[in-house]
Amino acid sequence: MRKNMSDNQEISQKLLAWYQKHGRELPWRVKGGAHPNPYVILVSEFMLQQTTVKTVIPYFKRFMEKFPTVESLAKASQEEVYAMWQGLGYYTRARSLYATAQIIVNEYGGKFPQSRTEVLKLKGIGEYTVASFLALAYNQPETVIDGNVMRIICRLYHLTDALDDIKETIRKKAEKLTSREHAADYASAIMDLGAMICTPKNPQCLLCPLKDMCQSKDKADLEQIPIRRRLEKKEKQGSVYLIQNSEGEYLLRKRTEPGLLTGLYEFPWKDEGKIWENAEDSGKTVTHIFTHIRLTLHVYKIKSEKPLLPDSFFVSEKELSDYPLSTLMKKVISKA
Numbered sequence: 001m002r003k004n005m006s007d008n009q010e011i012s013q014k015l016l017a018w019y020q021k022h023g024r025e026l027p028w029r030v031k032g033g034a035h036p037n038p039y040v041i042l043v044s045e046f047m048l049q050q051t052t053v054k055t056v057i058p059y060f061k062r063f064m065e066k067f068p069t070v071e072s073l074a075k076a077s078q079e080e081v082y083a084m085w086q087g088l089g090y091y092t093r094a095r096s097l098y099a100t101a102q103i104i105v106n107e108y109g110g111k112f113p114q115s116r117t118e119v120l121k122l123k124g125i126g127e128y129t130v131a132s133f134l135a136l137a138y139n140q141p142e143t144v145i146d147g148n149v150m151r152i153i154c155r156l157y158h159l160t161d162a163l164d165d166i167k168e169t170i171r172k173k174a175e176k177l178t179s180r181e182h183a184a185d186y187a188s189a190i191m192d193l194g195a196m197i198c199t200p201k202n203p204q205c206l207l208c209p210l211k212d213m214c215q216s217k218d219k220a221d222l223e224q225i226p227i228r229r230r231l232e233k234k235e236k237q238g239s240v241y242l243i244q245n246s247e248g249e250y251l252l253r254k255r256t257e258p259g260l261l262t263g264l265y266e267f268p269w270k271d272e273g274k275i276w277e278n279a280e281d282s283g284k285t286v287t288h289i290f291t292h293i294r295l296t297l298h299v300y301k302i303k304s305e306k307p308l309l310p311d312s313f314f315v316s317e318k319e320l321s322d323y324p325l326s327t328l329m330k331k332v333i334s335k336a
């Protein structure tokens with residue numbers, strides 16, 4: 001491929017033309033420019049962090065019905081927000097979205113900031129989300145880079161070094177392709193190409209608008225690109241406690257320690273070792289993978305009439321589903 005601006009523009013234009021015809025219709029999307037309502041983009045971007053489009057759609061619709069404006073979200077209670085998030089997991093996102101809504105209402109009078117610096121000061125917004133938000137809500141020429149975009153760039157230019165070593169190269173190439181006039185549509189277009197055509201397995205090269213320019217199209221290693229190094233996960237062995245009273249109710253606590261799971265409800269647990277030495281071992285274990293950790297929790301049982309921890313309380317098995325629980329705790333329930 002010739003490396004000059006016109007090639008970059010050609011790629012960008014082909015993508016945009018393909019998107020107008022084949023891009024997905026999504027409840028948070030308008031084609032042909034920025035979305036008129038930045039709140040719609042904000043909510044969808046938070047939901048789409050770590051969750052697929054297909055899963056997000058029904059949650060997004062319900063959430064927008066319940067909280068149609070940033071003001072309605074800001075004045076809701078945290079419990080109401082969690083209730084609408086239940087099932088989506090990764091509650092940190094719900095907490096950050098809620099905090100962001102409050103900042104926008106209380107500090108910006110309900111008007112969304114439009115500068116990168118200001119948006120980054122909101123809660124739970126990193127490099128990816130700020131770029132995506134500014135491109136989709138304000139058509140700002142921001143370059144959105146996620147796994148889809150990295151895969152497309154690596155394949156387009158047949159970059160076969162380990163992904164971690166070439167992130168800067170990818171970023172520069174991605175920036176050059178970004179349309180300055182049609183940033184919103186371009187961001188959606190490249191995401192859709194990654195989700196629909198240039199998929200990790202079985203990419204549909206024959207249908208791809210970039211096939212004439214792609215350097216990996218006919219290469220045997222196509223599906224291996226991008227090249228990822230395997231991360232060694234640290235192993236941890238911990239314990240979780242199903243504490244029941246004589247009525248068969250379970251002891252639950254609200255997690256207040258700062259971190260990923262703050263505000264969620266849980267059975268008492270510890271990520272290394274035990275809390276109570278003489279609890280009965282159920283013989284069951286639950287394994288959960290965090291980014292760098294493989295955690296195995298041994299499930300223990302205790303009979304007690306009194307809550308054994310401060311801020312803990314008993315609930316019936318039926319009522320457990322009324323409380324926002326982490327994915328880890330849901331695994332404990334289904335296993336035990």
Ligand code: SF4
Pocket residue numbers: 152155156197198199203204205206208209210211214215216217222
């Ligand atoms: S031609 Fe194939 S590998 Fe290349 S960008 Fe398109 S779908 Fe991906």
